[in-house]
């Protein structure tokens with residue numbers, strides 16, 4: 257019997273981004289009624305969380321003795337592992353979804369790793385997506401100076417832009433540009449007065465993003481990526497997303513970069529296997545995210561490849577292409593990885 261894993265949403269965002277306000281809104285919606293909420297409020301004011309607790313007090317866990325991304329990872333693993341019986345009545349689990357709210361300074365990747373690297377948790381929980389809240393007023397400044405905030409944006413499946421009603425047009429534009437540099441693939445949705453459209457959050461499907469051509473466009477929004485030929489190699493085009501940025505935007509920390517590549521020609525299945533076998537163990541830790549749509553010789557539709565660090569999700573083979581563009585497109589979001597090193601690995605696809 258095939259058992260359904262419980263979808264898990266990671267809600268993150270820097271200090272003051274408004275993620276708790278958003279969580280307060282979410283937990284009161286009928287769509288989130290059977291949700292187990294895990295709050296990590298270490299080092300932050302817990303005032304905001306009073307409201308969350310009131311709305312569904314029997315399905316809230318507060319972890320407050322440390323930070324779940326570094327000091328109390330074991331507590332998080334135990335909480336998730338115990339939750340299926342701890343929040344059950346007469347043997348029936350009382351929740352259908354988990355939302356984990358991190359602290360403002362947490363890095364999401366170690367939390368994602370706990371779930372993917374612990375067989376018991378991986379068997380019970382399915383990562384539905386990372387939702388990162390970014391404040392439109394201070395976002396550009398925060399992203400220029402805080403590596404934690406950069407990583408939160410870099411690994412997001414969905415970016416929520418908060419406080420845009422309080423931001424000037426210039427502030428909002430700068431924040432959007434800063435987000436685009438770090439993560440050109442995640443859709444951006446506005447949060448207005450703490451309210452957001454929940455459909456996009458509920459529709460997230462991180463691990464198996466693509467079953468048909470319909471969601472392919474939002475999964476890899478190629479129209480907002482900048483591609484420019486910089487490499488002399490046959491058929492390989494690269495655009496470093498940072499190259500068009502204002503010079504000082506990444507002044508303090510330019511470790512995290514997004515690179516987009518286009519390959520003009522189809523590749524063989526053997527080439528892809530060889531490339532991934534070499535790429536994942538070697539560059540996995542520096543690869544925050546890989547999203548690729550590949551044209552494979554002999555197949556009518558594209559192969560969709562998705563990896564988060566060392567974790568390569570099962571590739572999806574689509575029946576048909578969404579449009580006329582049949583080129584291979586690859587987007588890498590990297591931490592401290594040079595374009596030269598990446599391009600060396602891409603030689604295997606040449």
Ligand SMILES: [Zn+2]
Pocket residue numbers: 323324325326327361362363
């Ligand atoms: Zn931490």
